[in-house]
Amino acid sequence: MSATLRVNPIACTGHGMCAELLPEVVELDRWGYPVLVSPAIPRSLLAHARRAAQACPTLALLIEEKAGKHR
Amino acid sequence: MTGTRPMPAAHLPRLLAGIADATGLRGYERRYGPLPGSGRLITVVEAAGLTGRGGAGFPAGRKMRSVAARPGRKAVVANGAEGEPASRKDRLLLSRLPHLVLDGITLAAAAVGADEAYLCVHGTEGGLLRRLDHAVAERQAAGLDPVPIQVTGIPARYVSSEQSSIVQYLNGGPGKPTFSPPRPHERGVNGKPTLVHNVETLAHLALIARHGDRWFRGTGLPSAPGSMLVTVSGAVTRPGVYEIEMGTTAGEVIVLAGGAAERLQALLVGGYFGAWLPVETAWPTPLTHSGLKAAGGVLGAGIVIAFPAAACPIAETARVVRYLAEESAGQCGPCRFGLPALADALASLAFFGDRGGSAHDVEALFPLVERRGACRHPDGAAQLGRSVFRAFPADVHWHRWQGACDGVRRPPLLPLPGDEEREWDWG
Numbered sequence: 001m002s003a004t005l006r007v008n009p010i011a012c013t014g015h016g017m018c019a020e021l022l023p024e025v026v027e028l029d030r031w032g033y034p035v036l037v038s039p040a041i042p043r044s045l046l047a048h049a050r051r052a053a054q055a056c057p058t059l060a061l062l063i064e065e066k067a068g069k070h071r
Numbered sequence: 072m073t074g075t076r077p078m079p080a081a082h083l084p085r086l087l088a089g090i091a092d093a094t095g096l097r098g099y100e101r102r103y104g105p106l107p108g109s110g111r112l113i114t115v116v117e118a119a120g121l122t123g124r125g126g127a128g129f130p131a132g133r134k135m136r137s138v139a140a141r142p143g144r145k146a147v148v149a150n151g152a153e154g155e156p157a158s159r160k161d162r163l164l165l166s167r168l169p170h171l172v173l174d175g176i177t178l179a180a181a182a183v184g185a186d187e188a189y190l191c192v193h194g195t196e197g198g199l200l201r202r203l204d205h206a207v208a209e210r211q212a213a214g215l216d217p218v219p220i221q222v223t224g225i226p227a228r229y230v231s232s233e234q235s236s237i238v239q240y241l242n243g244g245p246g247k248p249t250f251s252p253p254r255p256h257e258r259g260v261n262g263k264p265t266l267v268h269n270v271e272t273l274a275h276l277a278l279i280a281r282h283g284d285r286w287f288r289g290t291g292l293p294s295a296p297g298s299m300l301v302t303v304s305g306a307v308t309r310p311g312v313y314e315i316e317m318g319t320t321a322g323e324v325i326v327l328a329g330g331a332a333e334r335l336q337a338l339l340v341g342g343y344f345g346a347w348l349p350v351e352t353a354w355p356t357p358l359t360h361s362g363l364k365a366a367g368g369v370l371g372a373g374i375v376i377a378f379p380a381a382a383c384p385i386a387e388t389a390r391v392v393r394y395l396a397e398e399s400a401g402q403c404g405p406c407r408f409g410l411p412a413l414a415d416a417l418a419s420l421a422f423f424g425d426r427g428g429s430a431h432d433v434e435a436l437f438p439l440v441e442r443r444g445a446c447r448h449p450d451g452a453a454q455l456g457r458s459v460f461r462a463f464p465a466d467v468h469w470h471r472w473q474g475a476c477d478g479v480r481r482p483p484l485l486p487l488p489g490d491e492e493r494e495w496d497w498g
Contacts, residue, residue, distance in 0.1 A: 008250050008445075009250075009402070009403035009404065009405065009406075009443060009444055009445050010249070010250050010402045010403055010445045011250070012403070012404060013404070014404050029405065029439050030439070031404055031405070031408040031409075032404075033404040033405055033443070035439075035443075
């Protein structure tokens, strides 16, 4: 299974919570909106990514999981 | 096809053949023949190799098949909201040959199994709306459209002619782009799978249904068959809408439009989501999606603007990017803040040179807006901006060190809608 991160840019209002909770993957641009360093979430960070998605005040951070070869 | 002569395959114009005498239904049927049946239409359109004429160039038949394959009733939307300020072809078709487009809508609705059909144009264009209502009424009296075609005025904003915006507007929203999925062909108007085609695409469809795929391929290139409408403006002797064979070069199109009215330095091809090409690069480039891509440009909706040597492409681009910034729906942060910043930096470079590092700032802003919106609005503006740096490296260098050039004192050349044609607030 592989998981990727996606931002709904309409919902996002730049609270920046995601960059606080998942700094390995999310940086903020000069206006405070998230920039994904890489959309693929390493397995080791999946739990943190889920927590960040749940913490987003506008629910703009999405985790899209695709069933892959394994599991 | 009783009573009408078959249209010769290699002969142009095709779409525009009846421009002088086929605006009314009777003249139209005399010129183009009666509405044909829609049996096997999707297969024929696929075999014809028709691609969407709204800008993206997606295969029209494949789009229809993916909508038709979904369960339940569908909806068809004809997009005639010509948002590109330099494009006139859709307005020309709708005002002079409305029945070609309306035939296309009815044929597409039957082919995909739709029970709702819409024709969308800018709500600010009252005259056009009235003419279309009249054309629809003529057809109603003749019993031509089993699915009634609803002529609808949508907001006259650049981003409102994007397909997800139109669907959102028809569903009662303000007409702003939406986050996907779902895409319109999955869930669109009233939740139904929705086919959105540009009005020129539908006009071609109406002719393909009459004459077949081999006829359609009788002009153009094997890889890009048929004809297309282009809108030529700027420094040419006879600006206007022309129907050309696919594969005609940009230079031939300038000649068709009467030739250059003054010495040219570049062509802007593809509209304001398009790209600048130096005139020597553009001239031999065939106006096809692959031809323009290879030259570093985009075909878009067939817009060609001839740009004089004495004008300033940086100042003109800054002005257009300002317009695109104002036309943003303002929903996505990177577009809402990035496009005004990009317009500021380009204007600063054009008028004040590299004070404050504006050239560097422009280039730093591209990746901050690209692929970061729900729709392609920021990407289009960035594409136009990036092409300035590719097409005019010497001008950029000159502006960096010298500031404003003589060209900035010329009156603006790239067309923008007047204030009275624009809508500034969202309803």
